Amino acid sequence: MKTTILGYPRIGAQRELKKACEAFWSGKIEEKSLLKIAANIKRQNWLQQNELGIDLIPSNDFSLYDQVLDTCLTLGCIPVRYKNINKNNALELYFSMARGLQNKNIDVTAMEMTKWFDTNYHYIVPEFEKEQTFKFFSKKIINEYKEALELGIKTKPVLIGPVTFLLLGKEKETGFHRLDLLDKLLPVYLEIIQELTNLDVEYIQFDEPCLALNLTDKERQAIKLTYTTINTKFPKLKIYLANYFDCYDKNLTTVLQLPIDTLHLDLTRCSMQLSDILESEHFNPSIKLSLGLVDGRNIWKNDFEASLKTIEKALTKVSSDNLWISSSCSLLHTPYDLDLETNLQPEIKQWLAFAKQKLEEISTLKNLSLPENEPYLSLYEENKLANINRSNSKLIHNKVVKERVSGLKELDSHRKNNFTVRQSKQKQALNLPLFPTTTIGSFPQTKEVRSWRLKLKKGLLSQEEYDILIAKEIKYSISFQESIGLDVIVHGEFERNDMVEYFGEKLNGFAFSDFGWVQSYGSRCVKPPILFGDVSRDNPMTVKWSTYAQSLTKRPLKGMLTGPVTILQWSFVRNDQPRETTCNQIALAIRDEVVDLEKNGLKVVQIDEPAIREGLPLRKEEWTKYLNWAVKAFRISASGVQDDTQIHTHMCYSEFNDIIASIANMDADVITIETSRSEMELLNAFVDFEYPNEIGPGVYDIHSPRVPSLEEIENLLLKAKKVLPVEHIWVNPDCGLKTRDWPETKKALENIVQAARNLRKLE
Numbered sequence: 001m002k003t004t005i006l007g008y009p010r011i012g013a014q015r016e017l018k019k020a021c022e023a024f025w026s027g028k029i030e031e032k033s034l035l036k037i038a039a040n041i042k043r044q045n046w047l048q049q050n051e052l053g054i055d056l057i058p059s060n061d062f063s064l065y066d067q068v069l070d071t072c073l074t075l076g077c078i079p080v081r082y083k084n085i086n087k088n089n090a091l092e093l094y095f096s097m098a099r100g101l102q103n104k105n106i107d108v109t110a111m112e113m114t115k116w117f118d119t120n121y122h123y124i125v126p127e128f129e130k131e132q133t134f135k136f137f138s139k140k141i142i143n144e145y146k147e148a149l150e151l152g153i154k155t156k157p158v159l160i161g162p163v164t165f166l167l168l169g170k171e172k173e174t175g176f177h178r179l180d181l182l183d184k185l186l187p188v189y190l191e192i193i194q195e196l197t198n199l200d201v202e203y204i205q206f207d208e209p210c211l212a213l214n215l216t217d218k219e220r221q222a223i224k225l226t227y228t229t230i231n232t233k234f235p236k237l238k239i240y241l242a243n244y245f246d247c248y249d250k251n252l253t254t255v256l257q258l259p260i261d262t263l264h265l266d267l268t269r270c271s272m273q274l275s276d277i278l279e280s281e282h283f284n285p286s287i288k289l290s291l292g293l294v295d296g297r298n299i300w301k302n303d304f305e306a307s308l309k310t311i312e313k314a315l316t317k318v319s320s321d322n323l324w325i326s327s328s329c330s331l332l333h334t335p336y337d338l339d340l341e342t343n344l345q346p347e348i349k350q351w352l353a354f355a356k357q358k359l360e361e362i363s364t365l366k367n368l369s370l371p372e373n374e375p376y377l378s379l380y381e382e383n384k385l386a387n388i389n390r391s392n393s394k395l396i397h398n399k400v401v402k403e404r405v406s407g408l409k410e411l412d413s414h415r416k417n418n419f420t421v422r423q424s425k426q427k428q429a430l431n432l433p434l435f436p437t438t439t440i441g442s443f444p445q446t447k448e449v450r451s452w453r454l455k456l457k458k459g460l461l462s463q464e465e466y467d468i469l470i471a472k473e474i475k476y477s478i479s480f481q482e483s484i485g486l487d488v489i490v491h492g493e494f495e496r497n498d499m500v501e502y503f504g505e506k507l508n509g510f511a512f513s514d515f516g517w518v519q520s521y522g523s524r525c526v527k528p529p530i531l532f533g534d535v536s537r538d539n540p541m542t543v544k545w546s547t548y549a550q551s552l553t554k555r556p557l558k559g560m561l562t563g564p565v566t567i568l569q570w571s572f573v574r575n576d577q578p579r580e581t582t583c584n585q586i587a588l589a590i591r592d593e594v595v596d597l598e599k600n601g602l603k604v605v606q607i608d609e610p611a612i613r614e615g616l617p618l619r620k621e622e623w624t625k626y627l628n629w630a631v632k633a634f635r636i637s638a639s640g641v642q643d644d645t646q647i648h649t650h651m652c653y654s655e656f657n658d659i660i661a662s663i664a665n666m667d668a669d670v671i672t673i674e675t676s677r678s679e680m681e682l683l684n685a686f687v688d689f690e691y692p693n694e695i696g697p698g699v700y701d702i703h704s705p706r707v708p709s710l711e712e713i714e715n716l717l718l719k720a721k722k723v724l725p726v727e728h729i730w731v732n733p734d735c736g737l738k739t740r741d742w743p744e745t746k747k748a749l750e751n752i753v754q755a756a757r758n759l760r761k762l763e
């Protein structure tokens with residue numbers, strides 16, 4: 001039995017890579033310094049794994065920006081628009097593809113980015129042309145292997161498999177399917193493998209997470225072709241095939257028949273997989289199994305007792321020599337090191353394991369499976385005690401919350417009356433014009449505003465002083481909104497660091513790390529709250545600032561909350577109860593907040609749910625189940641109010657086609673969505689479905705500092721008017737304005753209000 005992992009975090013324990021990249025981009029450090037910092041991180045990662053007992057350590061899992069972008073460069077899959085960039089300046093080319101480049105000679109856009117499966121990590125989307133060619137271009141994979149070798153570590157290079165690489169990309173022309181490019185791509189893979197085997201590489205890890213998706217026969221055929229070709233050409237190479245985030249499911253028979261050395265199983269996402277394999281008629285005990293027992297997507301301590309049972313079960317059919325103990329997926333999705341956390345409550349801390357602790361767990365699991373495991377038994381006991389403590393802890397379990405969730409009734413997820421009845425009551429209560437204007441909630445979070453929060457945290461500002469500053473900022477934003485004539489006002493969210501963290505900090509059941517950063521894309525990292533226990537709300541969370549804001553204006557003020565699904569989705573969540581249960585707990589806390597806002601005189605409340613779509617399971621057959629409970633949780637949060645209180649929701653993405661029925665089923669009185677960049681094309685889903693409630697298609701792309709002209713906005717609205725009932729249309733930006741500056745925000749919003757006025761004149 002041996003240990004391995006699929007990949008390690010690469011931003012550095014203190015986010016060194018983030019800082020170095022950003023310094024390099026802004027010209028503060030030279031390429032040499034950036035590469036030195038990168039080399040150091042790789043080195044530390046390898047030595048750390050070596051020291052903590054990982055037998056087969058990955059390489060080429062490091063990336064300066066993104067591993068899919070790295071693969072594009074490895075395979076010479078470089079879109080033509082970058083042809084004028086000096087090919088000898090590797091970093092300039094690389095970062096231009098990642099982030100675009102604008103200087104006096106060149107103006108190229110970045111490649112598109114999208115979410116990596118169901119994670120919050122974003123990868124660069126490969127682009128393919130009909131006549132696409134490939135070549136072995138960047139030698140990163142070779143160089144990293146050599147770098148590790150210099151430390152005396154013979155690594156397992158990681159390479160995204162050709163089928164996944166193609167499937168993750170996009171055709172930039174019509175007339176072909178990207179999978180047809182496999183014939184041209186495979187020879188380049190063979191070239192890479194040749195060069196690696198020339199260096200005596202023994203194992204190569206091929207990541208094919210597309211195997212967790214619903215594949216067509218043709219796609220499965222491509223997998224078969226790929227790995228039989230590689231094996232025929234390199235019979236001695238040990239192919240370590242990795243799929244993660246879900247079961248192999250219908251792809252299992254295919255992979256079991258492949259001529260590979262090792263098949264990896266994500267046993268945290270798909271625990272039944274092992275039995276399925278051991279019992280399969282296609283199971284070949286000479287193929288090694290890599291047991292992904294240690295969760296790479298979450299921060300909980302492993303349950304040694306359960307894991308050892310799984311190992312035992314594997315041992316009934318597979319010899320010990322043919323087993324790997326591994327992480328479920330790359331540890332990229334977990335923070336670096338729990339030891340750095342000094343402010344976590346000790347009781348909670350003992351339940352957790354970050355990447356470094358997960359390495360220890362993996363090697364301990366191996367050691368505990370050895371016949372002479374005595375020296376490790378104390379670790380087993382320790383693990384057991386921590387987990388027993390967790391399952392009984394008073395910090396986690398709150399009887400009242402549990403009873404409230406189990407007592408939920410069908411009626412709790414229904415407003416008193418249907419939308420038509422509510423709409424007419426709200427019309428009376430709010431008295432808004434046609435094409436009412438509003439924003440999505442946040443106003444510019446200037447450096448100053450952020451500095452106040454930091455000073456408060458460091459004790460350089462008292463709570464009173466901080467509150468006075470926030471109040472002033474709210475007052476300023478409201479007088480601005482009134483002055484330009486926005487119809488539904490917001491307070492501006494100046495007091496919030498982050499739309500999930502803000503609520504997590506006020507709710508019971510959440511803990512916060514100081515260094516629990518996880519890469520989201522490029523140099524961007526997020527620090528998800530740790531949702532460890534039953535969620536409850538002791539006190540109102542937003543009433544103070546919302547009522548203060550409402551007191552400053554006669555126009556309706558829109559209270560601003562984050563929805564239960566988004567809070568769930570953007571946290572590290574419990575693994576000791578179904579996500580649905582946790583989500584319902586959050587929903588009830590948000591519901592109480594909505595009701596409190598109403599009690600305090602607010603007539604409009606927005607419950608943001610930007611993360612509903614990303615929670616979709618990888619396999620379509622599981623979508624309905626998820627959507628049912630997610631939509632229900634939203635409805636629970638929204639249904640405590642009277643008919644004349646208007647509930648808004650907001651989602652900042654685009655692809656609604658396949659979930660439009662569920663979005664409609666959320667039954668928000670108003671939904672605001674992101675549409676401006678697609679020229680209202682994204683509205684089609686709503687139009688085709690005859691979306692019944694009111695809708696605000698975004699008319700201002702807030703991702704860009706560009707101010708949309710009055711004419712542009714009018715044109716967008718005219719387009720919307722053609723396809724939607726006039727009395728359903730709202731006018732608003734795509735999303736919150738927190739990343740924008742005041743000057744552009746002001747101009748853009750002025751144009752928005754004017755456009756709405758001009759449209760009203762046409763009615």
Ligand code: GLN
Nearest residue numbers: 440441442608610652736
């Ligand atoms: N209300 C939030 C804001 O305006 C919404 C952000 C989001 O959808 N991601 O910033």
Ligand code: ZN
Nearest residue numbers: 651652735736
């Ligand atoms: Zn948004």
